[in-house]
Amino acid sequence: MTPQRLPSSARAVAAAALALAIGAAAGVHPAQAAVPGPVQVPAKAPAPVPPPAAAKAPADRPTADQGAVDGDPKARAEALRKGHPHVGDRAVQVVASIVVKVVHPAEVRRTTIESLKAAGGWPLLVTDQELHLAVPLPAVATVIDQLAAAGIVLQKSLQRVDRTEEIVQLQAKLKSKREILARLRGLLDDADTGSTLRVEGTMNQLLSEVEQLQGDLNVAEASVRMARVVVSFQYHQRQRITYVRSPFQWLNQLDIDRFLADF
Amino acid sequence: MALIQIKSSVLWRSRSIVWALVAAAIALTSTACGGPKYRLDAPQGFVRYDKKKAPAFITPDGVRLRARTERNYPKAELAFWADAMERHLVARGYLLHHKQCFKTARGLDGCTAEFILPHAGEDWVLAETVFVLGDNLALLEAAGPFDRYKKVAPALAKAYLSFEPEP
Numbered sequence: 453m454t455p456q457r458l459p460s461s462a463r464a465v466a467a468a469a470l471a472l473a474i475g476a477a478a479g480v481h482p483a484q485a486a487v488p489g490p491v492q493v494p495a496k497a498p499a500p501v502p503p504p505a506a507a508k509a510p511a512d513r514p515t516a517d518q519g520a521v522d523g524d525p526k527a528r529a530e531a532l533r534k535g536h537p538h539v540g541d542r543a544v545q546v547v548a549s550i551v552v553k554v555v556h557p558a559e560v561r562r563t564t565i566e567s568l569k570a571a572g573g574w575p576l577l578v579t580d581q582e583l584h585l586a587v588p589l590p591a592v593a594t595v596i597d598q599l600a601a602a603g604i605v606l607q608k609s610l611q612r613v614d615r616t617e618e619i620v621q622l623q624a625k626l627k628s629k630r631e632i633l634a635r636l637r638g639l640l641d642d643a644d645t646g647s648t649l650r651v652e653g654t655m656n657q658l659l660s661e662v663e664q665l666q667g668d669l670n671v672a673e674a675s676v677r678m679a680r681v682v683v684s685f686q687y688h689q690r691q692r693i694t695y696v697r698s699p700f701q702w703l704n705q706l707d708i709d710r711f712l713a714d715f
Numbered sequence: 716m717a718l719i720q721i722k723s724s725v726l727w728r729s730r731s732i733v734w735a736l737v738a739a740a741i742a743l744t745s746t747a748c749g750g751p752k753y754r755l756d757a758p759q760g761f762v763r764y765d766k767k768k769a770p771a772f773i774t775p776d777g778v779r780l781r782a783r784t785e786r787n788y789p790k791a792e793l794a795f796w797a798d799a800m801e802r803h804l805v806a807r808g809y810l811l812h813h814k815q816c817f818k819t820a821r822g823l824d825g826c827t828a829e830f831i832l833p834h835a836g837e838d839w840v841l842a843e844t845v846f847v848l849g850d851n852l853a854l855l856e857a858a859g860p861f862d863r864y865k866k867v868a869p870a871l872a873k874a875y876l877s878f879e880p881e882p
Contacts, residue, residue, distance in 0.1 A: 553831070553838060555862045606810055606831065687831050687838045693808040702785035702852070703803045708834050708841050711858055715771065715779050 543672075545613040546589060546679035550596055554603030557581070557685040563602075564683070568595060573678065583683040592679045599683055606687050615672055622669040629662050750784045751851055752881040758874035760867050778859030778867050780874075785852045793847045797826040800843055804830050809841065815872075819846075821879045827872070831861065840864040842871070848880055 554560045561583060565575050571591035577584035587595050596608070636655050643651055698704050753770055757763050761772035761780060771781040787796075797816065805811055809830035816826040827844040837860045844855035855878065857864070857871055 553861055555865055604812065606812070687810060687833060693832060696803065696806045698799070698803045700799055700803075703800060705785075706800065706804060706841075706843060708832060708839060708858060711781075711841065711856055712779075715781060 541616075542614060543616045543619050543676040545615050545675045546592060547611045547613070547682070548592060548596060548679060549607070549609050549682040549684070550599055550605060551607040551684045551687055552599050552603045552605050553687065554685060560599070560602045560685075564595070564599060567598060571595070576680070581684060581686040583681075583685075585681040585683065586678040587681050589679050592681065595681055615676055619669065619672050619676075622665055622672060626662065626665045626669060629658055629665065633658050633662065751848065751853070753782050753853060754877070754879050754881050755782060755855070756874050756877035758867060758870040760870055761874075774859070774863070774867055776859075776863045778857065778863050780855065780857040780871060782878075783854050783856065785854060787847060787850050787852045790850070791847075793824050793826055793845060796845050796847065796852060797828065800845065801828055804828075804841075804843075808832070812840065817872075817876070819876050819878050823848075823879065825855075825875060825878065827855075827875065829868075837861070840868075842868075844875055844878075846878065853878070853880065 552560075557580065561578065564583065564585075565578070568575065568585055568587060568591075571588055571594065573585055573587040573591060573595075575583060576586050585595065599605075600608075633655060636651055636658070639651055640648060752768070755770040757772055758780065760774050761778075762774075764771040764773070767781075769782045769784075771779070773779050791799075793816070797814070801811055801814065809832045811828060812831045813829040814826070816824065818824055823846055825844055825846045827842055829840055829842045832839055832841060839858060840861055842855075842857040842864075844857075846853040846855075855875060859867075
């Protein structure tokens with residue numbers, strides 16, 4: 453049986469239906485996603501890919517484990533092990549921050565960056581008072597210990613953020629849009645000029661969305677491959693200094709400004 | 716007989732008034748002289764302000780140390796005041812960095828608490844050392860930018876051991 457060529461109005465309807473499907477897949481309102489045309493019919497959107505059972509945990513779940521960084525090496529090793537992206541098929545982002553006072557920040561900065569590069573990491577931001585480091589997960593504990601040994605640790609924190617669900621959703625959306633793109637390409641073969649223009653417009657929009665999704669996915673996957681360690685050499689939370697009245701009068705006079713003024 | 720009793724009572728009252736006046740005069744004199752006096756060795760690297768009545772010292776790069784007096788009221792022990800001071804300054808947002816209690820060379824108990832705080836775009840250390848001297852509290856206060864303070868911190872700790880009230 454020879455396939456018959458569809459009339460142009462039927463192809464326009466098909467393109468509109470596909471555009472509606474794209475909008476549904478991208479979470480766009482049908483009125484915005486529809487291609488302008490004489491007839492708009494509801495279309496069945498491709499079923500979204502359900503996340504795997506492992507991705508049921510809420511995304512962006514901060515799991516700060518203060519005990520892990522407050523001196524218990526076993527707890528810290530355990531926390532970092534849990535944060536490894538390959539453990540239990542979870543994609544976990546590890547962010548550690550440390551405020552350390554050192555007498556010679558430049559020297560500590562230099563030695564930290566040198567040892568970081570040797571471990572396979574790299575600096576993301578280097579300023580007089582701050583260091584942002586991309587650190588391979590197995591080297592996080594070593595880097596933090598080295599910084600702690602260089603001075604006085606004022607604050608430490610370790611945060612693990614589960615990004616599994618976010619990554620799975622991005623991958624599903626990307627797959628869905630690529631499939632729609634492939635189907636649109638098939639329509640171009642038989643389309644007349646008007647339909648071709650409409651389909652091309654839709655494809656351009658779709659390509660833009662695919663690129664955006666791919667970029668987001670790359671960022672999310674990169675964030676779980678390396679830990680981020682934020683080092684601050686300055687305790688600069690000025691907004692934390694507040695006036696609190698003590699029932700003991702002399703304590704109300706303990707103040708750096710008063711000390712310097714009365715000296 | 717009744718007259719003698721009245722005279723005696725008046726005389727007793729007069730004496731009380733005189734003693735009260737003497738006590739007030741002593742208190743005023745004491746206040747005018749700056750209260751109790753202390754002896755404190757100059758920490759290494761510090762010079763003393765000779766014209767200040769209470770001990771006061773400074774380093775070339777601006778780390779300061781001084782002694783002053785507060786009333787021990789309500790009357791309490793050293794541990795009470797050290798705890799109250801720590802709680803108050805931490806509530807204000809100061810970061811407690813180090814706390815140490817010690818005995819001076821003369822056996823006087825004291826406690827030092829070092830706090831870190833931001834000041835003028837830098838991290839500073841404010842160190843408060845408390846001694847309880849009966850009705851008074853003696854305070855040794857030191858402050859300076861973190862890196863400069865840390866260089867003289869051992870010298871300050873050594874100097875605190877020489878602290879004693881002058882008779």
